[in-house]
Amino acid sequence: MPKVTIDGKTIEVPQGTTILQAARMIGAEVTPPAMCYYTSLKTSGGYCRTCIVKVSKMSEANPNPIPKPVASCRTNVEEGMEVLNYTSPEIVEARKGVVEFLLANHPLDCPICDQAGECHLQDLSYDHGSDDTRYEFERRKFKKIDLGPFIQLHMTRCILCYRCVKVADQLTDERVHGVLNRGEVSEISTYITKAIENDFSGNMIDVCPVGALTDKTFRFKSRVWFTNPVSAHRDCKKCCGKVTLWYKGDEVLRVTGRKDKWGEVEEFICNECRFEKKQTLDWEIEGPTAIDRHSVISANHYEKIVEPSLFKLNDIKPFED
Amino acid sequence: MGKKLLTEHFGVQGIQQLQVYKQHGGYASLEKALKKTPDEIVNEVMTSGLRGRGGAGFPTGRKWSFIDKKSGKPRYLVCNADESEPGTFKDRYLMEVNPHLLIEGMIISSFALGAHLSYIYIRGELLYVYHILEKAIAEAYEAGYLGKNILGTGYDLELYCHPGGGAYICGEETALIESLEGKRGNPRIKPPFPAISGLYNNPTVVNNVESIATVPAIIAMGGEEYAKIGIGHSKGTKLISACGHIKKPGIYEIELGLPVEEFIYSDEYCGGIRGGRKLKAVVAGGSSVPILPAELILKTEKGEPRLMSYESLSDGGFTSGTMLGSGGFIVMDETTSIVKNLFNFTRFYHHESCGQCSPCREGTAWMEKILHRILHGHGTLKDVDLLWTLQKNIDGKTICPLGDAAAWPVASAIRHFRSEFEDFVQHPEKHLDVKHYFNQIEKKELA
Numbered sequence: 001m002p003k004v005t006i007d008g009k010t011i012e013v014p015q016g017t018t019i020l021q022a023a024r025m026i027g028a029e030v031t032p033p034a035m036c037y038y039t040s041l042k043t044s045g046g047y048c049r050t051c052i053v054k055v056s057k058m059s060e061a062n063p064n065p066i067p068k069p070v071a072s073c074r075t076n077v078e079e080g081m082e083v084l085n086y087t088s089p090e091i092v093e094a095r096k097g098v099v100e101f102l103l104a105n106h107p108l109d110c111p112i113c114d115q116a117g118e119c120h121l122q123d124l125s126y127d128h129g130s131d132d133t134r135y136e137f138e139r140r141k142f143k144k145i146d147l148g149p150f151i152q153l154h155m156t157r158c159i160l161c162y163r164c165v166k167v168a169d170q171l172t173d174e175r176v177h178g179v180l181n182r183g184e185v186s187e188i189s190t191y192i193t194k195a196i197e198n199d200f201s202g203n204m205i206d207v208c209p210v211g212a213l214t215d216k217t218f219r220f221k222s223r224v225w226f227t228n229p230v231s232a233h234r235d236c237k238k239c240c241g242k243v244t245l246w247y248k249g250d251e252v253l254r255v256t257g258r259k260d261k262w263g264e265v266e267e268f269i270c271n272e273c274r275f276e277k278k279q280t281l282d283w284e285i286e287g288p289t290a291i292d293r294h295s296v297i298s299a300n301h302y303e304k305i306v307e308p309s310l311f312k313l314n315d316i317k318p319f320e321d
Numbered sequence: 322m323g324k325k326l327l328t329e330h331f332g333v334q335g336i337q338q339l340q341v342y343k344q345h346g347g348y349a350s351l352e353k354a355l356k357k358t359p360d361e362i363v364n365e366v367m368t369s370g371l372r373g374r375g376g377a378g379f380p381t382g383r384k385w386s387f388i389d390k391k392s393g394k395p396r397y398l399v400c401n402a403d404e405s406e407p408g409t410f411k412d413r414y415l416m417e418v419n420p421h422l423l424i425e426g427m428i429i430s431s432f433a434l435g436a437h438l439s440y441i442y443i444r445g446e447l448l449y450v451y452h453i454l455e456k457a458i459a460e461a462y463e464a465g466y467l468g469k470n471i472l473g474t475g476y477d478l479e480l481y482c483h484p485g486g487g488a489y490i491c492g493e494e495t496a497l498i499e500s501l502e503g504k505r506g507n508p509r510i511k512p513p514f515p516a517i518s519g520l521y522n523n524p525t526v527v528n529n530v531e532s533i534a535t536v537p538a539i540i541a542m543g544g545e546e547y548a549k550i551g552i553g554h555s556k557g558t559k560l561i562s563a564c565g566h567i568k569k570p571g572i573y574e575i576e577l578g579l580p581v582e583e584f585i586y587s588d589e590y591c592g593g594i595r596g597g598r599k600l601k602a603v604v605a606g607g608s609s610v611p612i613l614p615a616e617l618i619l620k621t622e623k624g625e626p627r628l629m630s631y632e633s634l635s636d637g638g639f640t641s642g643t644m645l646g647s648g649g650f651i652v653m654d655e656t657t658s659i660v661k662n663l664f665n666f667t668r669f670y671h672h673e674s675c676g677q678c679s680p681c682r683e684g685t686a687w688m689e690k691i692l693h694r695i696l697h698g699h700g701t702l703k704d705v706d707l708l709w710t711l712q713k714n715i716d717g718k719t720i721c722p723l724g725d726a727a728a729w730p731v732a733s734a735i736r737h738f739r740s741e742f743e744d745f746v747q748h749p750e751k752h753l754d755v756k757h758y759f760n761q762i763e764k765k766e767l768a
Contacts, residue, residue, distance in 0.1 A: 049678050097714030098680060101687075134707055181507065207746035
């Protein structure tokens with residue numbers, strides 16, 4: 001089992017673990033952000049370059065550093081590896097540059113975007129970006145595309161993380177979804193805008209880090225931070241049936257997969273659970289979902305449940321870092 | 322007069338035909354090589370000190386020795402003929418004039434690697450060269466140099482020529498492999514390297530045309546003899562495609578170690594600057610390597626004469642040096658505008674970026690837009706600084722070397738010609754061809 005040191009913290013991890021996974025095992029304080037990597041999708045990662053880290057010592061056998069920053073999501077740890085993330089000013093600066101590139105052509109239409117509040121790009125730019133843009137040119141625009149009855153594709157917001165392409169490749173049978181064109185004008189598309197009719201296509205919405213793929217049954221119904229997440233399950237023949245219901249009052253506005261604290265779906269769910277079961281009667285309720293994420297979405301939620309006896313008035317904060 | 326190994330028979334009438342090629346000593350190296358063991362050939366290439374001619378300059382023999390022979394998987398040799406770097410046109414010429422030299426090299430190299438299936442991946446725009454190669458391959462099959470049981474030795478090899486779609490990115494070895502597999506030509510994330518998992522997830526070696534075409538010569542004269550040509554760690558001869566403001570643009574085979582000054586000014590090679598003008602700058606190895614001003618290309622920072630070799634050209638690192646690269650030698654005289662030239666290069670990299678990773682996808686487009694603005698007289702001094710930070714944010718942060726290739730010309734142009742950029746944004750009227758601009762508008766209005 002190789003030992004790896006990230007920002008001065010050492011951990012022993014199984015062979016074949018990536019630097020990013022090792023960092024997640026240590027804790028959020030050393031974990032680089034990841035926009036395109038998705039644990040459950042094979043060959044994902046390496047595209048967005050936000051997770052770059054500096055390897056200051058390759059291994060015990062080869063103590064030389066790697067001259068260029070590496071993508072931590074696609075680099076395996078080695079015995080005695082030393083990695084610098086937030087302790088390297090060079091990396092912090094480089095990541096700022098990457099965030100700037102990701103935002104260069106992003107429309108920043110958060111006020112009218114359904115993803116706002118649970119958007120990874122929002123979190124990323126708050127945490128790692130600069131507060132000003134230097135991009136003074138017209139941003140690229142695409143027409144909205146309907147991908148079947150449930151999903152809307154808004155390419156303008158896309159950061160080309162390829163996660164939805166991997167979902168289409170790995171979860172569904174017939175591949176109808178991919179990337180067209182190249183370079184700056186490349187776009188996610190279905191084969192001649194063919195509708196995606198597949199039982200697991202809805203997971204593309206869950207894996208999308210931005211508001212490029214949105215749930216048509218939920219669009220413009222509510223801001224996410226006004227809805228309350230509740231864990232629930234049902235017997236489903238196609239999938240695990242474990243979901244999060246998002247309530248506003250008595251009404252279930254949407255159903256999503258359950259996400260962990262890195263914003264990744266624990267188990268993928270089918271379209272029947274996601275789009276057709278929107279009654280409380282369809283589900284067995286488990287209880288409120290705690291959102292352990294530093295983001296707007298955790299505002300007014302159950303992220304910290306305090307015992308009534310320990311309750312102090314001063315403890316009430318909108319949300320904690 | 323330097324030694325000619327690759328271009329020796331370029332003047333011979335009908336050298337594309339197998340018969341003529343054989344009359345001039347063709348396929349003799351192959352017969353010699355097939356009597357050796359594959360390991361002997363690898364050692365021969367290793368002692369020759371041949372370095373990859375595609376740009377990176379990695380020793381070919383060492384690359385061959387990395388190939389995974391233990392796993393028992395089939396091994397492949399792929400020839401990278403996707404030559405699309407602006408300023409580089411040596412491989413096209415080599416394949417066009419002497420296709421059998423490449424084919425002979427392919428057979429010897431495949432034998433050395435134990436490959437029974439090899440590919441030549443040729444750039445899509447070079448379709449006429451593809452037809453020349455196809456014809457030559459058919460001739461070689463007929464003569465028994467390809468196919469089953471080559472020359473009665475029991476060695477089998479199938480050789481295919483595959484034209485690409487004409488994307489620069491497919492010259493990157495992993496993108497080339499993806500494209501050859503029939504997928505979108507996106508570079509893969511390394512590791513694993515192709516020597517372990519390449520084409521169809523099997524061990525693969527990707528070599529440049531010129532590297533492979535040099536192998537017959539190495540076998541014919543022996544690795545040690547070949548290593549006597551050249552200087553330092555730069556062995557042998559190299560094709561240089563010279564273009565720009567010189568009297569005699571074209572392909573020249575030089576012995577590595579030739580002084581740059583002699584190469585530009587002697588009548589044997591470029592013949593000096595056109596119109597007797599002054600030399601301003603040189604891009605020594607294809608558009609992606611750093612541009613150097615006249616005083617730094619002729620002499621290094623220490624005052625030593627600069628030579629055409631891997632070490633001498635990279636002397637001084639990127640602050641005062643450049644790279645031999647693929648050998649695309651672009652000479653610019655005093656009338657050239659570095660800003661306009663840089664815009665041209667950056668536009669190319671923007672167009673050819675595959676769009677996979679964000680720094681290259683967004684950065685190359687952004688740099689082009691800024692240069693476009695400067696070029697139309699709307700630039701500010703801040704734009705020059707912004708260009709500098711953008712190239713820094715791209716360099717080394719991308720999946721494949723295309724990001725670096727886009728960043729280096731920008732970095733070097735600003736490093737060595739900053740005053741020209743500043744002059745351009747402060748006094749654009751001096752640099753803009755206003756008359757030409759209005760003529761174009763008039764033409765548009767008339768049409």
